Amino acid sequence: MKRPSLADPKRLSLNTATTRGRWGLAEAIEGCARHGIAGIAPWRDLLADMGVDKAARAIRAHGLTVTGLCRGGMFPAASARARKLAIEDNLRAIDDARTLDAQCLVLVVGGMPEGSRDLEGAREQVLDGIVAILPHAKAAHIPLAIEPLHPMYAADRACVNTLSQALDLCDSLDRRQTGALGVAVDVYHVWWDPDLEAQIERAGRKRLLAYHICDWLVPTKDLLMDRGMMGDGVIDLKRIRGSMVEAGYSGFHEVEIFSKENWWKRDPDDVLRMCKARYRAAS
Amino acid sequence: MKRPSLADPKRLSLNTATTRGRWGLAEAIEGCARHGIAGIAPWRDLLADMGVDKAARAIRAHGLTVTGLCRGGMFPAASARARKLAIEDNLRAIDDARTLDAQCLVLVVGGMPEGSRDLEGAREQVLDGIVAILPHAKAAHIPLAIEPLHPMYAADRACVNTLSQALDLCDSLDRRQTGALGVAVDVYHVWWDPDLEAQIERAGRKRLLAYHICDWLVPTKDLLMDRGMMGDGVIDLKRIRGSMVEAGYSGFHEVEIFSKENWWKRDPDDVLRMCKARYRAAS
Numbered sequence: 001m002k003r004p005s006l007a008d009p010k011r012l013s014l015n016t017a018t019t020r021g022r023w024g025l026a027e028a029i030e031g032c033a034r035h036g037i038a039g040i041a042p043w044r045d046l047l048a049d050m051g052v053d054k055a056a057r058a059i060r061a062h063g064l065t066v067t068g069l070c071r072g073g074m075f076p077a078a079s080a081r082a083r084k085l086a087i088e089d090n091l092r093a094i095d096d097a098r099t100l101d102a103q104c105l106v107l108v109v110g111g112m113p114e115g116s117r118d119l120e121g122a123r124e125q126v127l128d129g130i131v132a133i134l135p136h137a138k139a140a141h142i143p144l145a146i147e148p149l150h151p152m153y154a155a156d157r158a159c160v161n162t163l164s165q166a167l168d169l170c171d172s173l174d175r176r177q178t179g180a181l182g183v184a185v186d187v188y189h190v191w192w193d194p195d196l197e198a199q200i201e202r203a204g205r206k207r208l209l210a211y212h213i214c215d216w217l218v219p220t221k222d223l224l225m226d227r228g229m230m231g232d233g234v235i236d237l238k239r240i241r242g243s244m245v246e247a248g249y250s251g252f253h254e255v256e257i258f259s260k261e262n263w264w265k266r267d268p269d270d271v272l273r274m275c276k277a278r279y280r281a282a283s
Numbered sequence: 284m285k286r287p288s289l290a291d292p293k294r295l296s297l298n299t300a301t302t303r304g305r306w307g308l309a310e311a312i313e314g315c316a317r318h319g320i321a322g323i324a325p326w327r328d329l330l331a332d333m334g335v336d337k338a339a340r341a342i343r344a345h346g347l348t349v350t351g352l353c354r355g356g357m358f359p360a361a362s363a364r365a366r367k368l369a370i371e372d373n374l375r376a377i378d379d380a381r382t383l384d385a386q387c388l389v390l391v392v393g394g395m396p397e398g399s400r401d402l403e404g405a406r407e408q409v410l411d412g413i414v415a416i417l418p419h420a421k422a423a424h425i426p427l428a429i430e431p432l433h434p435m436y437a438a439d440r441a442c443v444n445t446l447s448q449a450l451d452l453c454d455s456l457d458r459r460q461t462g463a464l465g466v467a468v469d470v471y472h473v474w475w476d477p478d479l480e481a482q483i484e485r486a487g488r489k490r491l492l493a494y495h496i497c498d499w500l501v502p503t504k505d506l507l508m509d510r511g512m513m514g515d516g517v518i519d520l521k522r523i524r525g526s527m528v529e530a531g532y533s534g535f536h537e538v539e540i541f542s543k544e545n546w547w548k549r550d551p552d553d554v555l556r557m558c559k560a561r562y563r564a565a566s
Binding site: 156 | 477501
């Protein structure tokens with residue numbers, strides 16, 4: 001396999017989950033600019049706090065690229081009314097992504113409604129949800145990036161759990177690969193998959209809309225909030241990046257680290273410095 | 284899909300992990316006999332404590348079936364010497380399984396050696412390990428049951444993480460389906476897999492060597508020790524059992540619950556009563 005040279009520092013992006021609880025969006029935008037990080041991926045709660053128009057102006061003023069808006073999705077629900085509300089929320093997310101000129105809207109599709117054991121039914125509701133929002137996303141020129149989540153989140157966060165499954169959805173809804181529908185590859189969720197390289201290759205340039213990096217720690221102490229900094233865990237990041245590049249991906253590397261007991265406790269400027277260093281050395 | 288009627292109580296088995304810390308193997312054997320549970324699956328630490336011959340006699344005296352010995356595997360290691368030791372340990376496990384007249388030896392194949400990021404290499408070492416022990420297992424008439432573990436254990440416990448991957452191993456090492464090599468299907472590890480039903484069907488009667496039940500709790504508070512009792516979580520157990528039966532499985536249902544903060548704190552007799560009740564009502 002061809003090994004790309006050192007990660008290009010101009011291709012680094014900060015997902016605001018990485019500085020959660022420390023920085024609002026305005027501070028994160030300024031932080032990225034200060035540290036020469038060219039991309040940013042805001043979460044919607046921070047975006048709402050700052051205001052979308054104000055955020056868009058600040059992002060443009062600093063010349064940052066929005067590598068993705070986190071997040072749409074969360075489609076399954078117990079009632080038709082709740083599913084309709086979820087779709088309306090996704091339509092608003094698409095509008096916000098448009099205002100930010102985001103490269104994609106990331107879809108964390110949702111798990112089973114409370115009390116349900118119908119995983120297949122939830123998966124059908126996800127399909128229906130994407131069908132319902134895809135025309136609006138196309139009209140807004142916002143690609144939808146389905147993010148398969150680690151199987152440990154299948155019950156309550158996302159019932160799309162492998163790249164293969166996400167790509168099957170893409171193929172069924174966007175057979176001609178228009179660019180309107182693709183995947184977000186987050187190493188944390190997919191690194192274990194025996195089929196990973198083949199599915200990245202299958203996805204190809206047109207489906208690979210985002211690439212998220214962090215690391216898997218051993219031991220992992222919390223299912224949600226114990227992700228590692230690149231290089232501190234067991235994921236062969238360079239190998240996966242190689243597969244992405246081979247498959248035609250030339251976009252940003254977005255650092256997304258949920259880390260309640262470690263990185264979220266540190267000075268965010270230190271965290272950004274470490275992101276840059278590890279991105280170069282270990283990704 | 285054909286729905287089998289109520290689970291047959293004569294097909295229940297107790298994996299001794301379910302009463303860990305409370306009962307030694309002698310007590311577990313007597314507990315099963317007392318509660319009319321016809322199967323037992325001992326872990327090797329308890330077996331060593333009791334002594335294999337003594338355990339075999341007690342199990343026979345109570346007319347119990349050993350539905351599996353837990354566990355062999357753990358093949359990958361950083362040095363050739365350590366890999367050789369692992370293989371020798373597996374050969375002893377096969378002998379113990381033979382002494383117990385166990386229906387299979389469960390293989391938890393192992394993760395990456397400490398400090399390694401070479402998941403593919405670990406998977407190759409697993410293949411090599413099974414190759415090394417399969418002749419002895421055949422000679423002893425002990426089927427090897429590869430247990431795919433949940434992807435959240437890929438790094439440190441088992442780098443075989445889907446039924447598909449386990450069956451690929453079976454096909455490459457036992458193409459003619461002699462019965463010497465198959466899989467242990469544990470709902471906790473595989474329930475999320477979009478490909479589960481297809482792979483159970485692919486496995487068929489000759490590869491389906493064991494069936495382990497418990498439940499996936501929401502939220503799950505610990506990656507290892509927070510499994511739920513059947514019916515307390517989100518797994519559609521009846522559906523999966525239906526798939527197993529459709530595919531030709533007619534063996535035991537083995538209850539294996541790691542539960543540090545709940546079931547391990549309770550009176551094991553109460554736990555066994557609950558296992559029986561939930562096996563009937565929710566599995």
